[in-house]
Amino acid sequence: MARSEPLLRAEGVTKEFFGVTALSNVDFELAAGEIHALVGENGAGKSTLIKILTGAYRRDRGKITLEGEPVDPADVKDAQKLGIGTVYQEVNLLPNLTVAENLFLGREPKRFGLTSHREANRRSREILSQYGLDIDVTAVLATYSVAVRQIVAIARAVDLSGKVLILDEPTASLDAAEVTRLFAILEGLKARGLGIVFITHFFDQVYRIADRVTILRNGQKVATRPIEGLERLELVSMMLGRELKEQEAHAAEPVDYSRKPVIASFQGIGKRGRIAPFDLTMHAGEVVGVAGLLGSGRTETAELMFGIAQPDEGRISVDGSPVSFSSPREAIRHGFGFCPEDRKLDGIVEDLSVRENVILALQARRGWAKPLSRKEQEEIADRYIAALDIRTSDREKPIKFLSGGNQQKVILARWLATDPRLLILDEPTRGIDVGAHAEIIRLIGELRERGMSLLVISSELEELVAYATRVRVLADRRHTGELEAGAITPDTIMRAIAAGEDETPGDRGGQGRATEIMAEGAA
């Protein structure tokens, strides 16, 4: 492709915050009809660059040209007028307004000086039909799924701006079928000649959709490369700035379970409408990976095992004696631990310090009548800050100021402090940067060697391959299969998931899910 005149060009963009350089002399180029991935660890400067391009921040130095003309967007609205539209990570629309009101907010069609709902609704239907979305545009946005809201957000940005579309981690909360749908839409926009900037943490998505990739590290640009012919390992090492052994290369060795003591056994436990009955025996010193699409029943499995939800049927035994958990507290008393998926919602207590967050579960198990002394608390916190390499300036810092990866490590530390025998991790690496990612994977291996029994839910297949000694495969709220050590590769897991989705009764396979989403809103 000859790119004589790029659509959007940034040269030497520099931005400082209170003397700290967030972005230093970065060049960036976007061609019309191109999908350009922007990758880098957390804090590499991706968001800063995006916010400068969209007018949310003012740059300190540098030049931005759009179609050869120098531009200087003063604010978000200004950038929109110039043709640069953005869809942010957390879908930034208004759930209390209707779909049509969201699409036309700030530019309502007028008739005799008053806004015309009929016109806005008609045009909204027209716009959304281009995206294959046939929904009731007069319904409030809150009634639709995240995937539909994302498409509405993209439709708004494209309709408003129409030259450059910037997507900040648009796939973070979508499942596989929804991602496929989103990508089809992006391909369509690309064919219409839009330039698309795509920020993501998922490498496979970079390879699936992007034409070129720009790598940022520590506020500087490392390189811009065409995706074709770019090795995955090279991409990772450019992001990290160091040579990295490919994690996925080695898999755990097969384990002889008969010689490992059984920690807990779950026989035929299930809950109607949430997860079909399943059997699972957890041994000491093993990592059971749980794979499946979003909504396949992974979290539900963990919730039954930890007493967050109560099974309708089945038996649980710990150390050979039958138990039943009516609440997580009882599971904790039996030596269980659970790191939930949404750490913002279920895990961290934002305003408490790192120390307080670490000792929370241990203190809860001891009961509030027997408080840990301040000295004990500090010892425990310091031990885990060192052991897990939690990066914080001191242990009294409120946890909300830590990066995502370090917050995740604090939650891990919270459970490790209770010295659990069975630890359940739900998506332990979601939304954290590559460096922290590798450390958490290493840590899971260490815990296993120390004899802990772990159940790890993950959407990242390479990750499962790296640490799991066996992998449970879920589809459509059932446990559909298990892969033994030695047979675990991303490919076999994928096939197992696909097979599970296919054999589900009725029209609810992988294809079915996509159709379901397409049809949403008709109801």
Added chain:
Amino acid sequence: MTSSRLFPLATTFVIFLIAYGLCIAEFPNMLSTRVVGNLLTDNAFLGIAAVGMTFVILSGGIDLSIGSVIAFTGVFLAVAMGDWGLPPVLALVIVLVLTTAFGAVMGAMIHYLAMPPFIVTLAGMFFARGMAFLLSIESVPIRVELYDTLQGLYFRMPGGGRLSFVGLSMLAVVLLGILIAHFTSFGRNVYAIGGNRQSAELMGVPIARTTILIYALSSFLAGLAGIAFSLYTSAGYSLAAVGVELDAIAAVVIGGTLLTGGSGYVAGTLLGILIMGLIQTYIVFDGTLSSWWTKIVIGLLLFSFIALQRGLVWLSARRRGAAMPA
């Protein structure tokens, strides 16, 4: 339009019909245009102020100053027309300009100083009440021709009821409020800010301008309510209209507007006013009940509406949870 969005409004409407039905069953005389006319006239000033309050609450804010602004307006008009001898029309214009500017300043403080509306309008409440006392601590009668003319204006309804000038004004303000809320960009922006301020900002809603306009509108309508109140009482008194802001908030909430902002209807506020007025009328008809029963019933209604709103939020969250499990 989804049913859950309209549900609180529909509930209010049904409650009003049932309440009116019960009243008529006991006192058949209440089914007359005289009662309707009085209901509108007696609650006109509260209704006008409550329309402004609806916009404030829709945006997720609160305005505690309106009772004081109403009192200030009355006293200012009485003093300006009486002691200072200003032409009545000029006095009316000046007071509306003053109250509107007062609201705009409060809005600007809320936005630019990033202060909670509760605090800023609480300060505004003390300030306006204090200014009223500064003008006069006594009840000052208003004796001008314009007032006599306006008080004499009414529209005779079939059955002998009188739709007075102030009652009509309130209906006009409600209609205008509906128009502004649903058929202007400003109205959309109010709902947007109430839904999620940050998202609204990222979608290009002019936050500063809209916030200032919201509080200016509320104070303007409080000024208008003050005029209606002075027409109703023919006097200005600095101790008048104490706690009217709370009545207005109650009317807005009973009218089905979410206190957290982003959802509700101006028409609902009118229903809220009518329900509150109806309770009062019932007590007057009964004759034996203490008028404090009004407060008790309004309190109970408020409790049940807050519970209803919680329930709705909880239900919709649960429905969404069931539709999209992780």
